[in-house]
Amino acid sequence: MLKKAFFHIISWALLLVTVGVLIGFIILYHLNKDLPDHSTLKNYSPPVLSRVFSSDGRLIGEHAQEKRIFVPYEYIPPKIIHAFLAAEDQNFFYHKGIDVLSIFRAAMTNVMSNGKRPGGASTITQQVARNFFLTNELSLVRKLKEVILAIRIEQVLSKERIIEIYLNQIFLGNRSYGVAAAALRYFNKSLEDLTVPEIAFLAGLPKAPSTYNPKRNPQAAMNRRNWVLERLWKTGLIEEGEFRAFTKHPIELLQRDETENVRADYFQETVRKELIDVFGEDAFYGGGLFIKTSLDTRLQTICNEVFPNALLDLDKKHGWRGAIRNIADVEKDPNNIKHWMEYLHAVNVGCIPEGWRLALVTNLESTKTTLITEEGVGVISMDTMKWAGAPLKNGVPGASIKSPDQALNIGDLIFVSKIKDNQYALQQIPKISGGMVVMDPHTGRVLALTGGFSFQQSQFNRATQAMRQSGSSIKPFVYLTAFERGVKPTDTYVDEPISIHLGQGLGTWTPKNFMNEFKGAMTVRRALETSNNMVTIKLAQKVGMKNVAKVIKKMGIIDKPPIQLALVLGSGETTVYKMTTAFAIIANGGKKITPTVVDWVQDKEGKMLYKHDDRKVDFLRASSWDGKTIPTISDTRTQIVDPAHAYMITSILQGAVENSPAKTAFVPGQILAGKSGTSNDSKDVWYIGYSANLVVGIYLGYDVPQGLGKMATGGWLAAPIFKTFMEKALENEPAIPFQVPSNAKLYRVNKHTGQATLPNDPDAMWEIAWQKDRIFETEEPSETSNESSDKVDSIPADRSGSEPTEQHASHPGIL
Template sequence: MSKKFVMKIAGLLLVVLLGAGAVFGLDLFKGLPSVQELENPKPELASLVYSEDGKLLHKFFLKNRTFVPLRSISRWAPAALIATEDVTFYQHWGVDLRRLAIALGENIIKGRTRWQGASTITQQLAKNLFLTQERTLSRKAKELVTAVQLERTYTKNEILALYLNTVYFGSGAYGIESAAQTYFGKPASQLTIPESATLIATLKNPTAYDPSKDPSSSLARRNLIIGLMEKAGFITHAQAVRAKATPLVLHYTPVTQQGLAPYFTEYIRQTIKSSSMLEGVNVYRDGLTIQTTLDSRMQQYAQQAIGEQAAALQAQFDRSWRCPESLKIQFIKESARYKEMVNEEGVPANTALARLKADSAWLNNLLHQKTRVQMALIALDPSNGHVKAWVGGTNFGPDDYRYQFDHVWQAKRQPGSAFKPFVYAAAIDQGIPANYRILDQPLALKSGNGGVWVARNAEGGSGGMTTLRDALAHSLNQVTVRLAYEFLSPSEIISYARRMGITSPMQPNLSIALGTSEVSPLELARAYTTFANNGAWCDVLPVTKVLDKHGRVIAEHQPSSHLGLDPATNYVMVTMLKDVIDRGTGIAARTRYGLDMEVAGKTGTTQSQRDAWFAGFTPKLVAVVWAGFDDERIHFTSMEYGQGARAALPAWANFMKKCYSDPSLKLEKTYFPMPDNVIAVPIAGSSTEPSDVLNRNVSVEYFTPKGYARYQAGDFNRAPQPVNSGAVGNPDSTGAQQPPVPTAPTAPTAPASTDSTGSRARR
């Protein structure tokens, strides 16, 4: 290899490295705060979030915060902060190089893709005031540069004051002054050593160490911080002993100004910066006006419906559930308190477990938190994707909702039988008539590892030849699996679900027909708008306009629709889903809750009643309700109240009834439009034969042109050749009673649908 060639290669590498460095440098400096921002970090104007009907939903700013100078803050608060977060605070210039090097090595050794550790108080302030919360190398570099700039702009005491005045202490309290008033009913200047340590304890996890919600964990963390204050020399040993012995006494005044739709407005906060037109805009400072599509009246009805149903489900669950000892031990070992005792305090694992099991107050609180029923409701206008109501959980009190999990879009759970309409839509679209008959008997199929999978109906019953219409109305698993096995492939089912707006990963095995692949309520609601909107679904549209402080439009969003189903296929599916309400598993919507408008939908229940769903729609409104628990090891104890028709449908029906009973909403009771090419045929009784004009026992069957041609040809009851003659992977499905479910690589991770088919589900 010649020297000239080596020099060329070296030059090329140098150019590449310089180019990469330039790109990284441009990206780095692009997101840095300006000198003016550094010198004036206080928020300027709050951003206002409005509902579609003109109601103020929320204000975005550094919430519930009163600035006070450092001289008006008890000296014990900054001492507790420094001892806990940054013991060399007064020695470094914004970055602790020793801690940074150790953290860098640890991140490299452990192969982390997200940066962890080593942030000084100044770095944390830089991140909180000017940067995002993502843990990337790029963001970390910006944090380091900004921290150095802050140190050049402010004194150490000014940095402490800025930090303590802006950080979040839980329960809606931002800043040390608001936190002191919220928890102790006193100004920050009067905080004692134990009170200061209690507040600093919340910074690690504002939910887990909130003294108003988990006093045991808060007290333990407080005492740990007091020990660190002694170790750092801020207090004497005698002071530490007295402080640790001081009981935790609160004068708690909760902050309740979280707005009408806290989960929705938090979703707006997290997603609004995704618009390229809002590059460089600060939602907390720039006085934006955010116009949303939410309707405040529908939102109130949604919260009422979810609140009432969640309370009823919680009462039924609490009466019947007993925590197994093995699960109780798992909960303890997974708790923040147990990990802190073992990892930070050096307590032996068995000793920590025994202590926490003996702490009945702490343990009861832990089990209480684990067993709270959670529900979600999302309502969309099917014509344009507008969000009309959004309830992400069951907590509407003064809780620190910013740290709550939003089940509307962040939770992905198995939809169970609520997924079946996508299977039937694929069959109808391929020309199989809705009155095609399939045998309602178990089908034994070979799994991927040589085992046998048998999908059964939820209540174990079977029947004879059953039409697709009846099978969907009564949610028969055996017919659904036979339909998928004989006519469809898993890839075809996935293709139709994708066409209708499902974007989550789906496992390509036969159990997908029973809803084993996880989706979010928001995703399922978006897909169901296909049925309500003549075969076209719309992207979810939560915000229509964003205006700056001068009233100028800086971002505008229009509806975006996509054709998911042929309109004729879609209408046949709508008639089948109407039967679910009129005579199937969703009949309680009419008989018990009195809905009298044109409505269709589908129940969904997963194995062992882990998840309960109802997805329903009218021509004007689509709504999906989910009920379950955050920890999937906990589930409803009985089908008597834990199935979709009992757990989710009541909230959906009450919401719909309230909306349609409110004349100010102007929701007309219209009909689903029937396309011109749909063929309606009078059918005699329960047969599949056309009826003569004198027959009194007549029903109407609807056909697509392709389905009617097959019906006329008379071949719709011939035994088809299965398209799925091979293995089924690992379809971990409802009612699989023998043998045990295989564990092939294609297996879903949790069980599938268990919708009932007998009278119990139909009530």
């Protein structure tokens, strides 16, 4: 009987085991069928952030969906590996993917957890499996899959490779993936420079990066950090004394040093768009590209200072547009300083410009305004806010105010900037905007760029995207067309009223000069220097509008220029980016250039993917070098404008700078050329100017075009920005003359008649003749033939035909 009972028990046990095994095999079969291919980890290549650098190697931006810097295992400091293992998987180097003892310990803890969220016992290998192939779903099926994948991963990858993948893949908060990116994000340090407490902080983050964020939950972050330090002590990695000392260290987050970063938001956005067009979004945001740009940090810093300040000054001339809003309760309780400081901290008004603060007006007196900022009580002196009169009306600004209550009310929420101590200045975000481009004329490299007052306020890049009427800044290319078809700077035309019949039913067009004045006979040089409309139209009629349009297209200003006479006075639309490029071609002597913000791009392994400068260098063998011959670099630029014709334009625009009565673009001690532009109704104003090695383009206007005020011109508004920029950019730099090309000759002419003259003529000046096939079209009088054959490398600063101290005749205007 006992034997029979024992036999039944054994039979049932075997049956149960068999069924269990069969069920296990069925479960494993179904789980295996749905498991992803873990062998893909052999070729693990995570998305890595792309980094953008200036021409001098300073970081200006990082781009990534997941901010990650990949670091191979051999370059990860052992102390970091030990810390993460102590916090996450102390038996990592001893188990085969799962840690049975840890699973049992976690199970017992979960039984005692009274219904709380169960804790895990996942090894680092299991975390790798989950992060790459599974979800965070809490289920037995997911856990079983995780276990199976972990075991298989251990069979195909070494422990070193697994920990390398883990430390480069793990999310550590603040959009940081991997320990290298997190070290920079939290402490602005490389891995080898991290202290033990900093490493412990990072090692404590994988469990819950948001929970242990030191800004959001400082005490929780401290407790977690100290727990990791305790694990390091108990596993013998640090001494007890070190543990006690380290736990007293505060968690000090360090932002990246401002001297390492350069603010170039619009420039960086231009880089981003250009490279996404070339490489695509996946490569740009995850390819770990190393991007060397053309940005000159010194020039960009000057641009960041000069351009926004100019917009602020110009906007203030148009009056005060009012407070952001009014908080009526302030008048009831103006002395509750703490309450209003808390309000200012919490209120949302969008982006606040750098260096500005929000303030609430609490009291108005005849000589000052009392206000509250987040820093406490402050004042605005009446002397600093006289500009805050009524806004521009019919092109005329309102009168200056005489007391603060003419502009402000108690309870007004306003922007202010700090002057010193508790003294502030009233500010408003300018409605007037614009763009500025600084370019190397020889290469097309964009050295600095800004597209508005603040990128945070508006991402619209007015340097590259704002299509605006060019005004008179287009005229040099009309004159270039004329020079290419035989017109000379000395030719004379009559400045007189013109009426042009536009065709049947279209009426008559009667253009005017800016001041509606007519000067009679003048040379072509004088006409361009003074931006004369009538002579410009006559030249266009002489050479033909189709030819003018071809030149404008060739120079890259307008893709499809309209064949209309109004085009020569600036009715066509373009961007300051394109216009600056066109002037750069004139400045470099007529060589075609392609503007670029990128010098070169390498992938994460250092392979060159793109290079803007494709010139070839003729290298010399050291064994055969004579010590004197210099390697040559081939010039691959296409000559699209005759050098003599380009120089004629430069010479005339140099005169426009030097002989303007207001000197709005003139920089003493420097040799500059430039041209202003003003569109209809003064809606858009321009100035494009250059030295021998630097071209600067400036456009100003409203985003929704409207007049900038009566008598507003590029010469009065944009040229001073050019002047201020060049004063700073060329400070301590020697004046470099514009070089006379080999196919041009200088000869003396009378500046009024344009006729060749003798050296003793008091109105003599240097003029340019074009040499075609080495034969000069213009010769001086025979009495000076010996002198005229002398080689002149550059025009003197005043281009006088007698002594350099003579000055050119002044100009009637600065359009």
